[in-house]
Amino acid sequence: MSRSLRNRAAIAGIGQTEFSQASGRSELQLACEAVNAALDDAGLLPSAVDGLITFTMDSSEEVEVARNLGIPTLAVFARVPYGGGAACGAVMQAAMAVATGVANVVVCYRAFNERSGMRFGGTSMAGATALPAWLDVVAPFGLLTPAAWVALHARRYMHEYGVTNENFGRIAVVDRRHAATNPAAWFYERPITLEDHQRSRWIVEPVLRLLDCCQEIDGGVALVVTPPERARDLRQRPALIAAAAQGATADSEMMTSYYRDDITGLPEMGLVAKKLWAESGLTPADIQTAFLYDHFTPFVLVQLEELGFCARGEAKDFATIENLSLGGRLPINTSGGLLGEAYIHGMNGIAEAVRQIRGTSCNQVAHVEHVLVTAGTGVPTSGLILAQPV
Template sequence: MSVRGRDSLGGRAAIAGIGATEFSKDSGRSELKLAVEAVRAALDDAGLTPGDVDGMVTFTMDTSPEIAVAQAAGMGELGFFARVHYGGGAACATVMQAAMAVATGVAEVVVCYRAFNERSGRRFGAGVQQREPSAEGAALGVNLPSGLLTPASWVAMSAQRYLYAYGLEASVFGHVAVADRKHAATNPAAYFYGKPITLAEHAASRWIVEPLRLLDCCQETDGGSAIVVTSVERARDLRHPPVVVRAAAQGAGRAQEQMTSYYRQDRDLAGLPEMGVVARQLWRTSGLGPGDVDVAVLYDHFTPFVLMQLEEFGFCGRGEAGDFAAGGGLEAGGAGCRLPVNTHGGQLGEAYLHGMNGIAEGVRQVRGTAVNQVGGVAHALVTAGTGVPTSGLILGAG
């Protein structure tokens, strides 16, 4: 791996607008309509119009093409459009692509979006049933142990190894679930608004795939979310103070597969090497470290991967994240809080939007407008999906 100093991207682009639809289990409308609603809401938040947009970025798994969204939203000419691979791992990378386009002058206003009917339509939690002939399908066919066909079953393999490697019990995962649901309970936008849980309730929830219980697994959600990225200078003239992209990174580990990296060596199975790549890049290019982060939004499709991320970013040592999270260690405003995490409720508590709603929460925390606001936020860490090639952001005040 090459050794680099600070990059030329940090501080040259900012998030100026965020928007979303409601989060539900049955939206009653098309994914294209959800995308357009979210995009328009984000532009309105920024004080911009569809005619100001000249760039679009989304996920390869999105069913609403950039051009279709642009037309339906009333945009004009586009000079930049892109898609990022690997499901939830793409979330922060959409902002990274937008920031690079803005920093290089390729585009002036770029909208990142994600919209799906993931509960009432295609449910990603159902896993692999049929695949069209492709390199991706062939790789899955080779690497999937017999019978393990769902995301929960894939993550359970890594989670079991994590527990074994460090002599832990599955109850350690409950600290993440309880913190997320505590934050969701006070967030009116969250699906689980007003519904906190206890460690006892986590332990009593039914097994999905050992060592994962129901309350270790994220929701399936209908909805859309969008982010507006522009230059820091332009953002300063808009409705909200700019939230600056201090650093952005993507990462894939050695022997990386898509949530099925079972053949990596030894301790790698009890960690997330791809997020380690992202962490090293973010720290190196920003000049910051774990002690500079005031709040974190860590991708929480499954609770074990939140603990592993804490370790990959150096907030605690290997195998120590359970103790780090215990006693309210992740809960905003608590006496035992070590690092406020997923203050919107995360994907377990607010909504599963492949991490785009997590980026919006990072923006709100830096703006000072979050429902569970952490005091004096100078830097927010946001991560994307784990177990796949992934991405991350450090956001700061402008």
Template sequence: MRLPLPALEPESERFWRACREGRLEITRCRACGWYVHPPRPVCPRCQARDVCWEAVSGRATVVSYTVNHQRWMPGMEVPYAIGLVELIEQADLRLTTNIVGCAPDAVTIGMPVRVTFRDVSDEIALPLFEPDPEASRPAPPPRAARPLTPPIRPGSDQHLERRAILSGVGQSQIGRRLFRTDLDLTCEAALAAIADAGLTTRDIDGLACYPGPMGTAAPGFAGPGTPEVQDALGLQLGWHGSGGEGPAQLAPVMLAALAVAAGLCRHALVYRTVTEATAAANTGRLGIGAGSRSVSGFAQWVIPFGAMSAANWLALHAVRHMHEFGTRREHLGEIALTARAHAALNPAAVYREPLTMEDYLRARMVTWPFGLYDCDVPVDGSTAVVVSAADAARDLPHPAVRINAVGSAIRGRPVWDQWEDLTTMAARDAAAQLWARTDLTPADVDTIQLYDGFSWLTLAWIEALGFCKRGEGGPFVEGGRVRLGGPLPLNTWGGQLSGGRLHGFGFLAEAIRQLRGQGGARQVKDCEVAVVAAGGGPIAGCLLLTR
């Protein structure tokens, strides 16, 4: 089966036409000389609109890579090397591509490469890169010390998020291949959350979800939209919203808090529902774009090269982090083992059997350095929370969970393969904003519930949130530091690696229960402050919650 090919869209057609003619062309600003990729009609550096196409040398350096072993589509030949190359014309001028002309395992960071073109249709040729025997360029220096964006200011001293609380939490049945509808699961979780808050459906006047209906979403990903849920529950709303854009999966919680603070509603129901396990049973687990003949937008720059999953995109970050800081697979393994140890204490977790480091290292490879246990587990399930006005705390049947601060900032380029520093993510900016909006510090935190769609994401969040220095996330998680009984218990419900991919909301549900003292066998002692974080790559959001 052939990989989907780029759609010839107005802004990118020139790029693909030039490749078909054996040239590599990139848009460039005539005013300041800055190269811009992917192509944009305006220069992001100086905002000039005088942007033109210009041929470049086609010589580059590998800044990161991953060797993919997963067959994202039937008939794919694996393994193959996905590379992120930096063209010699400009620092950070990058393309996602395949490295050919050498064994996949022979690819290294710093390898000089040159473009070669492979015809894949009458209209499209893909720019691939091969080792450049004529190059005499030395490997690029490590970039760990490169300057980061300026510090983030609080923006406002009003702290509107503190006018809202998390008053209720509920979850549906969670499991593999439940073969229940997403609306059925959502209603189960929603009614549980409403009852947990001591409310009825008549009290709910706000509604939000992530991401809402998405025509391009993989089967089982999007969940039901707010109109379906409003109708099913008979809600009368003063505010509603949803959407896949924003500070990751926690975006609707932040929006609901702001709606409550603005007086648009008093009790907002927020939910996230997935049925990806059932969908995979029906269609097979395919990569993004599988089954399509063409792809557009960001996907056209990665999917045709077999980078069909966030696993591939984030592996490029992980490999660069390993290169610069000496992070090892055993460090990633500690994240997976911690998740499994905590899942053993959670009756709702999907994987509870013991996992050893030997098991972890022997598991099949997905895309280097991510093996099977570095990747979260698709499940069916729904999680719902109720966001209420702060003055409702006095009427709750449980202790109120307060929103002390939120982080939603993004300062780098919001493109997966164009993030300026691959050893970080947008987590860097969201975390900086979070701490700028509070007097609390990382030392005050009792538990961290951090996104682990892939193990490396958790290390990146630990560093971004300041629990250790940049580059020291690997050693930080060693020695039981992030296990129950240690100083900073991580993902005490088992995370998405063992508890199941509830897509960010499982972490929020666990933080609420820990702060209430409802963690059962996995309860963190004297838990008063929790951080919840979700998202990866250029998508990130975080919450600082208190009892």
């Protein structure tokens, strides 16, 4: 038997709630709705599920989700750390479970009220008298938000490679263009221009404007992972997992890996890329469309370099609106991305990759054979390559 994970698991179902700024429901209810929708999509009953995997940051306990769905027994339950870096990692863990026979049907889920509840962007901390312990050595100096953490990396990247904020703006324009034609997207029918981007206010000067930052959103997404043989008999065309990888590298921190000689790259993503290409036997030329994690625009450029779509420092030339839009050289984030569709910690990107394999995306790319998906950047992360069933 093959020692690799290549083509030994598939995503057989996807499900999601609506994406809103005030769901009016508990995070547990959102999780249950998303899991139920994903099972329904696959044509499976809850009784078939024997594994649940989520993020360490998720508030919905595996056993609570199982109790609500009526899942009788669980053989696998696990959590993946590092915020949005977990997304593809959750699928990798599920793939490992089904490839080894430890479980047969594993559902990965992520659901939160990130807008109406605790906001990651930091505004809900503004009135706080005590700061969470994990802010440790950065908070006393006013480095208090994910935007600010990312910006110190990106500022140096701009300096090294002659990149401007307008270069970052192109990512926002592409994402919002794709979101404009996706009815599920928060920014449906609301595209922006580069001028809109350049007029939006600074969040962290001179790196991130408002339109460089994704918005917190309420919602949930779930994915059903099964062995390929099982997926073949279910309701949807399976998305084969051609490769799955997690990666952490020396001196990794959660968003503040400032202590490496070079802080302009994303070595965690470089490691994930190396593993994905090796496991799948593919190269960047084999990818028709990608979902590149875009909580903040600058790291999309760096990812293009780490993944090998262009050389170091050349993303500012590669990342044109034309190249990255539908019909271009490498259409990215065809659902609108985290910037345009919703910030569900990258799980909605995996769902969109599955739709591209099925041929059901609102912005369908022609002749899709392989889709690359990345998880959170600036943190220990993960990635996937999905492929057509063989």
